Amino acid sequence: MLRDYLPIWTWLSPLAGWLLLAASLGYAHPLFNIVIGLGLVACVLAAVHHAEVVAHRVGEPFGTLVLALAVTIIEVALIVSLMLAGGEATAALARDTIFAAIMIILNGMVGICLLVGGSRHGEQAFGLYGVNAVLATLAAMSVITLILPNATTTVAGPIYSSSQLVMIAIASLTLYAAFVLVQTVRHRDYFLPEGKAAHDEMVHARPPSLNTALISGALLIVCLGAVVLLAKSLSPTIESAVTAAGAPKAVVGIIIAAIVLLPESLAALKAARYNRLQTSLNLALGSALASIGLTIPAVAIVALTTGWTLVLGLDHKGMVLLALSLLVATLSLGTGRTTVLQGAVHLVIFAVYLFTTIVP
Numbered sequence: 001m002l003r004d005y006l007p008i009w010t011w012l013s014p015l016a017g018w019l020l021l022a023a024s025l026g027y028a029h030p031l032f033n034i035v036i037g038l039g040l041v042a043c044v045l046a047a048v049h050h051a052e053v054v055a056h057r058v059g060e061p062f063g064t065l066v067l068a069l070a071v072t073i074i075e076v077a078l079i080v081s082l083m084l085a086g087g088e089a090t091a092a093l094a095r096d097t098i099f100a101a102i103m104i105i106l107n108g109m110v111g112i113c114l115l116v117g118g119s120r121h122g123e124q125a126f127g128l129y130g131v132n133a134v135l136a137t138l139a140a141m142s143v144i145t146l147i148l149p150n151a152t153t154t155v156a157g158p159i160y161s162s163s164q165l166v167m168i169a170i171a172s173l174t175l176y177a178a179f180v181l182v183q184t185v186r187h188r189d190y191f192l193p194e195g196k197a198a199h200d201e202m203v204h205a206r207p208p209s210l211n212t213a214l215i216s217g218a219l220l221i222v223c224l225g226a227v228v229l230l231a232k233s234l235s236p237t238i239e240s241a242v243t244a245a246g247a248p249k250a251v252v253g254i255i256i257a258a259i260v261l262l263p264e265s266l267a268a269l270k271a272a273r274y275n276r277l278q279t280s281l282n283l284a285l286g287s288a289l290a291s292i293g294l295t296i297p298a299v300a301i302v303a304l305t306t307g308w309t310l311v312l313g314l315d316h317k318g319m320v321l322l323a324l325s326l327l328v329a330t331l332s333l334g335t336g337r338t339t340v341l342q343g344a345v346h347l348v349i350f351a352v353y354l355f356t357t358i359v360p
Contacts, residue, residue, distance in 0.1 A: 005053050005208045006216060013039075013046035014219060017226030024233050033237050040230040040259070047071075047223035047263045048270075050216040057213035065184065065286060070220060072290035074228045075101070075260040076298045081232060082256075083302055092311040094299040096253025098291055099146060099318060102138075103353045104257055105288040106325045109265050111346030113280045114332075117272035118340035124277040128336035130183070130190030134285040135333065137179050139326050141172055141292045146322060149313035158313020162304060168312075169300040176293025183286070193278040224263075231259045250357050261287065277338065317360065321353050 020039040024032070054066050079097055083090045117124045145168060150157040152164060160168060183191050208216070235256070242251045264287050271279040303310035314322065328349060332342035 005212050006050075006219070009042075010046045010049050010219065013042040014222040014226050017043040017223070017230055021226065021229050021233065033234060036230055036234055040227060040234070043223045043226045043230065044259075044262045045266070047220055047227060048266045050220035050223060051263065051267060052270075053208055053216035054213050054220060057207050057210070057216075059207075065180070065282075066217075069290060069294075070224055071260060071264050072287060072294050074224045075257075075291060076295050078228045078231060078256060078260060079295060080298055080302055081228075082235060083299065083308075088308045091309050092249070093253060094295060094310065095146065095312050095314070096250045097257050098295055099314060099322070100250075100254040100257035101261060101291040102142060102288055103321065103325060103350060104254075104261055104265075105284050105291075106138075106329050107346045107350035107353065109261070109268055109284045110281070110329070110333075111343050111350055113268050113272035113277070113284065113343070114338045115340050115343030115347060116269060117275065117277055117280070118338060118343055120273060121275045123337055123339055124272075124275060125337050126278040126281055126333075127190050127192065128334075129187070130278075131281055131285065131333050131336075133182060133187075133190065134179065134281075134289065135326070135330055137175050138285065138288055138292075139330075141175050141289065142322060142326065144168060144171060145292055145296055145312060146314045147319050150319070158311055158315075159309055160312060165300050165304065165310065169297040172293045172296040176289055179286075179289055179293075183282075191278065191282050193276055227259070227263075231256065247358055248360060254354070254357060281333070317356060321349070321356070325349060 017039045020036050024036060051066060051070070058066065075097070079094055082093060114124075148168075149160050152160065154161045154164060207213075235252075238255050239252055242249070242255075264283050268280040268283040271277070271283070299310060302308070328345060332338065332345060
């Protein structure tokens with residue numbers, strides 16, 4: 001039983017990751033960074049496997065919530081650690097990373113899931129009530145976090161005053177807590193698979209034992225810890241490469257968000273391939289909410305404690321792309337059924353976002 005759910009590579013990957021971290025403390029070489037990058041990918045793949053084992057044990061929608069919370073906590077830890085290491089020079093890091101996470105999830109992750117799922121299954125269905133609720137919450141959180149700072153007057157934008165920052169942190173956390181309550185208690189049926197996906201043999205296969213799930217949960221934490229620390233060790237190399245290429249600093253936020261979201265992206269893509277689009281959307285949109293709802297309070301605490309300025313407001317280009325993404329997501333996910341067309345639209349928007357970030 002244990003070997004079936006936890007093959008040997010899922011144990012060796014986090015072990016290799018932590019050994020690489022230990023070696024990096026006393027050894028540095030450009031080629032060694034490539035090895036660290038490979039170790040990072042291995043830990044990400046192992047994290048996806050362990051998250052799926054835990055998700056299978058606890059069932060939906062709790063399973064997708066496990067991965068969303070675990071990965072977002074790692075994202076928060078990475079952003080906070082980089083802020084503390086970089087000081088006031090990282091004032092816009094949280095904004096860039098959160099915006100990148102939203103665009104990666106709302107256009108990149110959702111787009112490729114709809115495209116791949118539609119290519120294999122023609123048309124896919126999902127629960128409309130749950131997705132609409134998530135999109136409404138995401139729109140509110142995104143606007144008050146990333147757009148409203150440009151319109152406030154107590155302090156000249158794109159920043160909030162201390163009292164406003166406290167209010168926004170509380171609002172973000174409250175909205176996320178309300179979402180978790182609805183998803184797991186009050187209306188969890190909104191987030192369960194519908195149609196053929198509800199009878200998928202893979203979903204109803206015999207779940208792992210409690211001991212297996214506990215071991216996998218512990219290994220998930222070990223893998224995610226290795227992911228964030230390996231990513232942090234690579235961050236100076238990434239920043240140097242971005243600077244040498246003459247790219248904007250916002251590219252660093254995109255890279256950080258992409259690394260952190262890779263486990264969820266792979267899990268969501270796998271679910272879409274097996275015609276479990278509801279699970280894909282639970283992972284994608286839920287992680288977008290967690291990214292804002294948990295990151296903003298954390299970075300607000302750091303900013304208020306240290307007295308650093310926290311830049312949150314987007315520029316005009318960013319506001320246009322965010323508004324377009326929310327509008328298109330509301331329209332493309334507003335019928336409960338999707339095809340490859342919606343996936344193509346989201347991916348084109350994502351490509352435009354990436355291009356205009358590099359060539360503003």
